[in-house]
Amino acid sequence: MSPTSPLDPEQLAAYFALMEVSSLLQHAVDQQLREEGGLSYTQFQILATLGENPDGRRRMTDIADRLVHSRSGLTYQVAQLAKAGLVTRESSSDDERAVIVAATPQGLALLGRVLPGHVDLVQQLLLAPLTAREATVLGGLLGRIRTHMTAIPPRSAAPRRKNAPKS
Amino acid sequence: MSPTSPLDPEQLAAYFALMEVSSLLQHAVDQQLREEGGLSYTQFQILATLGENPDGRRRMTDIADRLVHSRSGLTYQVAQLAKAGLVTRESSSDDERAVIVAATPQGLALLGRVLPGHVDLVQQLLLAPLTAREATVLGGLLGRIRTHMTAIPPRSAAPRRKNAPKS
């Protein structure tokens, strides 16, 4: 009655190391962002997503799709950013239902101010012990996993989402 | 004024992929654990830590060290587990200050009930797209990073913890 093989030690080690490394990294990065910019990691990600676009704008739904959030969670976070004057919200002219989030000059400035320290930290914590080639290998493997995870989301172990509310 | 090189595309890709993969995996795993066992991922980790020991016991501090928590956060989580009858707490006979957390039979039973689905999910989401060799390589790289992160925690970007409460 075991649908899959029970993970050999090598696989277990990979899993544990992944979880521990990402946990430590998230913690450290979140702290740096709060100290240097008063931003949570989530807020930073939203701002960085906006910064990627040349015009610094993006639809709510597009942001949500990238960052896993529930809609309401994104509304909350964007409201925080707006309160801080880092983004603005306007309704789209194309689709009156849609809301376009735009980074303000202050938002982009803060992003620019926080980014160097962020990059430094990632460099020191995550990449320092790897050669350039190893970093590429790591990125390649994780990239494939990401593709797999986002493509195969049947999530077979937790399939019914709308059928069995369980209680 | 750039203390470190600004991350080439390969490095950036590795960083982003790591964060996205771990985020997706955490989310999926947390959901499975809640559905099948009513456990948060943190609670599962505590229980699993106890399960590792032959006698199913461990000191609070030892758990906290492994799982990054603040003391009070661990107290809270262990209290939740105790409330659910999954662990008990007794003061150590060696050191009257210390508290020993022990998994109850129900706790170990729940762990056993939840583990197969957990392993399956990790297998399907994380490991399926990798060959055995690749999993080993991934684990090796991440293991080295973990060692580095836990050994070098000068956390140079956020050093003073007790000096500058900042406000």
Add this chain to the structure above:
DNA sequence: TATTGTTATACTCTATAACTATA
């Protein structure tokens, strides 16, 4: 009818600081 987004609400979790007790 389906989609976009917000709101209300309730809950989980985390962290800080003050505190107790033992070493």
Add this chain to the structure above:
DNA sequence: TATAGTTATAGAGTATAACAATA
């Protein structure tokens, strides 16, 4: 004095469900 752990408290974040408006 230093260490182990708890408590009080307060805040941040998240999710669900109900809702309004547009497509």
